[in-house]
Amino acid sequence: MGSVEALAATFNRPGSITVFAGEGGLPAVRLASPTSAASATVYLHGAHVASWTDGGGTSLLYMSPTAVYDGKKALRGGIPLCWPQFGPGALPQHGFARTSAWALAATADEAGALSATFALGSSPGTRAAGFAADWVxxxxxxxxxxxxxxxxxxxxxxxxxSPPAPITAALHTYFAVPSAAGVAVKGLAGLTYRDSADGGRERTEAADAVTVGAAEVDRVYLDAPSTVRLERGPSAGAVVMRTKNFPDAVVWNAYVDKTAALADMPDEDWRRYVCVEAVSVKTPVVVEGGGSGWGR
Structure with missing residues (x-):
């Protein structure tokens, strides 16, 4: 991974991109627009996007104030990267990408955008965990x-x-909201979903907008459209999520009891977020040796 100082010497871009020691001393990269209030922070631990502010200064991600920054546990909030497994299975819950130390591979300050690229490769540890493929x-x-x-x-x-790589994945985004009870997720009407809060039973979404805040919501929408809209509440604006090669979507809010069981989230913070996630889970993507795949 390299020291923060060494990374900064290579990857800092004056006035826009800064490598720094974040919470718990973990190395992180901050992208900060020189022309607006837009910014984002990404930890190398898990390649975890921990903050995102739009050009008008609105903070759009929820990060738990009790997240654990020990370089071992996945961070609670932001955008955990679930790969090569979403949910439970043969590998650890949500895979190992979100708990791995990534390398910072590149940064760029271009005419209209700032970027940081992170890299992670297979290792004896990933093979021992049961994922046999050799991959980057x-x-x-x-x-x-x-x-x-x-x-x-x-x-x-x-x-x-290499042996083939069977992959399910998710960008497990925790959107910040003024009140979970005021949000509406649109674009999922008529879809089949797996209701994980009810044992995985499949149902059809009858509502024009999915709402949270009255009970636990944990749904995997199958064959979702490439555009989903999150209305964050009255006068709070909206976020439009556009995806490619993530064919499914998740809407999740842990509500009262599940949140109380989370050691790294305050009991009342279920009110402060809703997860709307780009997911590939219905049919695992199998990447053969010598092949590649991507999603956004």
Whole structure:
């Protein structure tokens, strides 16, 4: 990974991109537009996007004030990167990308955007965990200087001669909201969803807008559209999520009881976020040796 000082000497871009020691001393990269209030912070631990502010100065991600920055546990809030497994399975919950130490591979200050690219590769540890493939994962976080639009691109390349890599994945985004009870997620009407709060039972979404704040909501919407809109509440604006090669979507809010069981989130903070996630889970993507795949 390298020291913060060494990384800063290589990857800092004066006036826009800064490598620094974040919470717990963990190395992080801050992208800050020189022409607007837009900014984003990404930790190398998990390649975890921990903050995102748009060009008007609105902070759009929830980070738990009790998140654990020990370089081992996944950070609670922001945008955890779930790969190569979403949810439970043969590997640790949500895979190992979100708890791994990534390398900072590149930064760029371009005419209209700032970016940082992170890299992670297979190791004896990932093979011992049960993921046999030899692979390299790259993740590029791009921030538009003017409006602050955030773009995330995840790409996996599998070495020639390697066993194939079966992949499910998610960009597990915690959007900050004034009140969970006031949000509406639009674009999912008529879709089949797996209701994880009810044992995985499949249902059809009858509502024009998915709402949270009255009970636990944990739904995987299958074959979702590429555009989903989150209305953050009265006078709070909206966020439009556009995806490619993430064919499913998740809406999640832990509500009261599940939040009380989380050691790294205050009991009342279920009111402060809703997760709307770009997901690939219905059908695992299998990348053969010598092949590659990507999503955003």
């Amino acid at each position: 994962l790259t993740y590029t976080v791009r921030l538009a200087k003017a409006g602050g639009a955030l773009s995330l691109r995840l790409a996996a390349a599998v070495a020639a001669g």
